[in-house]
Amino acid sequence: MKVLIVGSGGREHAIAWSVAKSENVDKIYCAPGNAGIAEYAECVSIGAMEFDKLVAFAKEKEIDLTIIGMDDPLVGGVVDAFEKEGLRVFGPRKNAAVLEGSKAFSKDLMKKYHIPTAAYENFDNAEAALAYLETAKFPIVLKADGLALGKGVLICNTLEEAKEGVRSIMLDKQFGSAGNRMVIEEFMTGREVSVLSFVDGKTIKTMTSAQDHKRAMDGDRGLNTGGMGTFSPSPFYTEEVDAFCKKYIYQATVDAMRAEGREFHGIIFFGLMLTADGPKVLEYNARFGDPEAQVVLPRMKTDIIEVMEACIDGTLDEVNLEFEDNAAVCVVLASEGYPVKYEKGFPIDGLEEFKKHDGYYCFHAGTKFEGDTIVTNGGRVLGVTAKGKDLKEARANAYAATEWVSFANKYKRNDIGKAIDEA
Secondary structure, eight states: OEEEEEEOSHHHHHHHHHHHTOTTOSEEEEEEOOTTGGGTSEEOOOOTTOHHHHHHHHHHTTOSEEEEOOHHHHHHTHHHHHHHTTOOEESOOHHHHHHHHOHHHHHHHHHHTTOOBOOEEEESSHHHHHHHHTTOOSSEEEEESSOOTTOOEEEESSHHHHHHHHIIIIISOTTGGGGSSEEEEEOOOSEEEEEEEEEESSOEEEEEEEEEOOEEEGGGEEEEOSOSEEEESOTTOOHHHHHHHIIIIIHHHHHHHHHTTOOOEEEEEEEEEEETTEEEEEEEESSOOTTHHHHHGGGBOSOHHHHHHHHHHTOGGGOOOOBOSSEEEEEEEEETTTTTOOOOOOBOBOGGGGGGSTTEEEEESSEEEETTEEEEOSSEEEEEEEEESSHHHHHHHHHHHHTTOBOTTEEOOSOTTGGGGGO
16 A cells, blocks of 8 residues: 655654554655655655645545644644545544644533543633733643644743743744633643553554653753653553543543544544642643654554554454553754754764664654755754663663764753653
8 A cells, every 4th residue: 555644753754664664555655754754755845734735646646545643734624635535544633633723622621521630721812811810829831722833831930920921922922823822720740641542533542651851951941842852651650540541531532522523533642640639631632742653653563554544444442552561762862952043954974873773763853865965954853762671771772872873063851761760
């Protein structure tokens, strides 16, 4: 079969690598792709939001399955555009992708269906939000309602900080139209855990757990980023936590979406906070996490194409979803200055080293070709991933592998997975 992947980051590289392993697949295309994805797929210069061009390409090449990796096209309705033309596509329709596309929607859904989450209020105007803050407890969390590249969340410790946050989100439009509405919610404490899942509208099968590091600097300091590294599984995601989430969160979310006439087919990413009062939902995403995909997919034993087809067909209950009994750690190599200001276009050396070692992967997040040379082309450049028999070994392997690669302005956090030592 022929597969088209839509996206250009480390997540899509991990998906392409996983799809290339499937015996069902003869040819892979990626729009627009990157220099790493080009090893497995023919990259075509169509943007992820160019729906008409993507549909026309899928028809022209007789694509059997299109996989949407990114949030923007899903929330924008790319799946609906493909289905309208009778094309097979993996991902939620627009009315289901709103689970990620609107934080206000997802919070209201959780309240209505009694899914554990932080207390909150939604606001359509800045004046009402500012007035609410006068009586609020601190710290407090401000969230832009729409998509903001993982950066539209502000944790505010004081009233002044929170007021400034409201102004930047709702008045100055720091995150664009994502800030037209805003959620203000209580600050929760505890361990954060990410659990990705496959969903076919009625059945949900969870993948192995993971834990992301969002802040730019060591010690969880600095600005929020798209993710500076991750590890899998999370030692804090115990059997007791899993049992609670299966009973009160996972299936409840799938059933809630179905009850609302928004049947969900694709990936639901559960961002969880393990609080003293039990697990609560921090956020939903409607696609693979990035860089969570880079540690979860290398550990997945089941053919990804078979799972995705079952999600489309409503036969996920017949699939045996299996993962390796090991661990993986991903350390993101970024451009110095990310996520604010950084330079691009620097040659990358050492990538060939990964082909010499089993259990080591280098997923490209922001790269491109300049002639025959691969150069940096983004804030997050590479996701260096390694497996090990346990998390400590995987972490040591991943950090050793980061030394194989060099480029000007290379930057990384040095404490990815440090929480492992506390487990």
